[in-house]
Amino acid sequence: xxxxxxxxxxxxxxxxxxxxxxxxxxxxxxxxxxxxxxxxxxxxxxxxxxxxxxxxxxxxxxxxxxxxxxxxxxxxxxxxxxxxxxxxxxxxxxxxxxxxxxxxxxxxxxxxxxxxxxxxxxxxxxxxxxxxxxxxxxxxxxxxxxxxxxxxxxxxxxxxxxxxxxxxxxxxxxxxxxxxxxxxxxxxxxxxxxxxxxxxxxxxxxxxxxxxxxxxxxxxxxxxxxxxxxxxxxxxxxxxxxxxxxxxxxxxxxxxxxxxxxxxxxxxxxxxxxxxxxxxxxxxxxxxxxxxxxxxxxxxxxxx
Amino acid sequence: xxxxxxxxxxxxxxxxxxxxxxxxxxxxxxxxxxxxxxxxxxxxxxxxxxxxxxxxxxxxxxxxxxxxxxxxxxxxxxxxxxxxxxxxxxxxxxxxxxxxxxxxxxxxxxxxxxxxxxxxxxxxxxxxxxxxxxxxxxxxxxxxxxxxxxxxxxxxxxxxxxxxxxxxxxxxxxxxxxxxxxxxxxxxxxxxxxxxxxxxxxxxxxxxxxxxxxxxxxxxxxxxxxxxxxxxxxxxxxxxxxxxxxxxxxxxxxxxxxxxxxxxxxxxxxxxxxxxxxxxxxxxxxxxxxxxxxxxxxxxxxxx
Numbered sequence: 001x002x003x004x005x006x007x008x009x010x011x012x013x014x015x016x017x018x019x020x021x022x023x024x025x026x027x028x029x030x031x032x033x034x035x036x037x038x039x040x041x042x043x044x045x046x047x048x049x050x051x052x053x054x055x056x057x058x059x060x061x062x063x064x065x066x067x068x069x070x071x072x073x074x075x076x077x078x079x080x081x082x083x084x085x086x087x088x089x090x091x092x093x094x095x096x097x098x099x100x101x102x103x104x105x106x107x108x109x110x111x112x113x114x115x116x117x118x119x120x121x122x123x124x125x126x127x128x129x130x131x132x133x134x135x136x137x138x139x140x141x142x143x144x145x146x147x148x149x150x151x152x153x154x155x156x157x158x159x160x161x162x163x164x165x166x167x168x169x170x171x172x173x174x175x176x177x178x179x180x181x182x183x184x185x186x187x188x189x190x191x192x193x194x195x196x197x198x199x200x201x202x203x204x205x206x207x208x209x210x211x212x213x214x215x216x217x218x219x220x221x222x223x224x225x226x227x228x229x230x231x232x233x234x235x236x237x238x239x240x241x242x243x244x245x246x247x248x249x250x251x252x253x254x255x256x257x258x259x260x261x262x263x264x265x266x267x268x269x270x271x272x273x274x275x276x277x278x279x280x281x282x283x284x285x286x287x288x289x290x291x292x293x294x295x296x297x298x299x300x301x302x303x304x
Numbered sequence: 305x306x307x308x309x310x311x312x313x314x315x316x317x318x319x320x321x322x323x324x325x326x327x328x329x330x331x332x333x334x335x336x337x338x339x340x341x342x343x344x345x346x347x348x349x350x351x352x353x354x355x356x357x358x359x360x361x362x363x364x365x366x367x368x369x370x371x372x373x374x375x376x377x378x379x380x381x382x383x384x385x386x387x388x389x390x391x392x393x394x395x396x397x398x399x400x401x402x403x404x405x406x407x408x409x410x411x412x413x414x415x416x417x418x419x420x421x422x423x424x425x426x427x428x429x430x431x432x433x434x435x436x437x438x439x440x441x442x443x444x445x446x447x448x449x450x451x452x453x454x455x456x457x458x459x460x461x462x463x464x465x466x467x468x469x470x471x472x473x474x475x476x477x478x479x480x481x482x483x484x485x486x487x488x489x490x491x492x493x494x495x496x497x498x499x500x501x502x503x504x505x506x507x508x509x510x511x512x513x514x515x516x517x518x519x520x521x522x523x524x525x526x527x528x529x530x531x532x533x534x535x536x537x538x539x540x541x542x543x544x545x546x547x548x549x550x551x552x553x554x555x556x557x558x559x560x561x562x563x564x565x566x567x568x569x570x571x572x573x574x575x576x577x578x579x580x581x582x583x584x585x586x587x588x589x590x591x592x593x594x595x596x597x598x599x600x601x602x603x604x605x606x607x608x
Binding site: 215 | 519
């Protein structure tokens with residue numbers, strides 16, 4: 001099944017206790033698409049500046065990602081710079097230059113309409129809603145962040161009544177629901193009209209809430225995490241990628257998708273930028289998925 | 305199988321955003337024993353002061369807990385007072401009065417020797433080792449805290465080479481291993497000679513590490529947590545209680561024990577002190593265990 005992602009493509013400058021990277025490929029749509037590309041054909045709708053260049057475009061293209069929906073606008077590519085704490089759990093943003101993102105309006109082509117699966121990355125919820133209205137996908141999910149929760153709350157709530165799913169961070173879920181307790185927060189968010197809600201918990205994994213059901217998946221344990229940037233977007237990419245591949249979104253498919261989300265996030269953090277994500281094999285993905293299923297099994301797997 | 309716990313019995317004064325409780329029954333051994341009492345006969349070895357009184361002793365006795373090993377020493381019972389943050393994740397200690405605990409040396413009777421299962425609650429690791437040497441149990445596990453990690457590190461390391469398992473908080477596991485990454489920390493701790501390691505992660509559940517295997521259990525989602533005091537000890541009680549009931553400690557038994565640990569911790573936080581823990585039914589425990597297994601299942605349970 002076809003999967004369309006609308007989001008950001010960026011140049012990131014990142015410092016972690018394990019090293020640093022300058023002006024490297026990043027952005028929610030890039031991480032998402034790279035992760036999802038192992039499961040299904042992916043198309044990106046995004047904007048970059050004239051300085052983007054051919055090399056990063058080629059990197060994405062080599063993974064079979066359709067980049068023809070990435071608009072090249074006058075101006076510079078969106079840039080983010082930040083630094084992570086010793087345990088990688090906290091980050092400080094040093095600079096955010098929206099550049100071409102400031103006036104971004106997703107341009108949809110005829111072939112984008114009716115995509116089977118749509119993921120609305122973290123952009124203005126009014127734009128997310130506009131895309132959703134045009135694409136009319138078989139299944140849709142979105143992400144968001146504190147900035148939009150504070151500044152565009154009514155738009156965001158309207159969007160949530162229209163999408164099927166929300167894939168969001170722990171802290172942002174609580175903020176959006178106005179409730180500290182995750183269980184109560186989840187119920188409130190489902191009450192806005194969502195069919196499913198994925199709450200990402202960083203190194204503690206992620207939880208899936210649907211009406212009357214709950215599923216939790218641990219983070220795949222990584223010995224040498226290097227850079228957590230994009231882990232949440234990679235989770236979403238693995239998750240939606242599997243849902244596209246499965247051609248289903250019932251309880252069983254959603255649970256399997258959580259496994260793949262966790263697996264792709266675990267690869268993402270093993271290197272800076274999309275380096276590790278762009279260099280995986282289906283075999284290595286399936287191997288981690290198998291091990292992760294073993295971490296949930298009530299019987300100890302015979303092979304660890 | 306018989307289960308012996310050595311630890312503290314205390315009077316706690318607790319304030320949380322949901323209320324407060326003054327001079328109520330607490331302490332690691334009390335929480336542990338209450339949780340374990342639903343699975344197997346439990347004996348407590350601990351010390352209290354002359355002010356302890358009959359009422360709390362009767363509360364424990366009514367759960368079938370053998371309190372005859374609780375020594376009544378001259379002086380006052382150990383007291384702790386503290387307050388929890390809005391989200392219940394952080395706590396500030398207002399007062400710790402060791403009182404009779406200061407000179408506590410566990411008194412073991414003939415009948416304590418050869419107990420099938422032994423849990424060494426959070427006391428001086430030299431005393432924990434002494435108890436272990438005398439009891440020579442079929443299976444043993446211990447807890448510890450930052451105070452002992454800092455002050456009695458060599459004693460603690462020696463103890464860890466002798467017990468079968470360690471049940472410990474996330475932050476303390478990292479501190480003890482001298483390593484921020486949980487996976488690497490777990491490997492180091494197993495390397496000290498442990499057969500199994502349980503890392504408790506509060507609202508994120510707990511993880512089991514054995515040689516070559518990993519298992520993660522989410523916290524049972526509680527809508528109205530009131531007081532997290534004793535949740536970790538209740539986890540340990542449910543965990544060791546199930547291991548005693550099962551009469552086994554293989555991979556399958558350890559995984560099932562994690563489920564019961566999580567279930568008992570979830571009941572513990574629903575009220576102050578041991579109120580909820582002392583008032584459970586086997587049916588309500590099994591019901592939560594069934595639901596929790598469903599949260600791990602790759603197939604959505606037919607009844608939620």
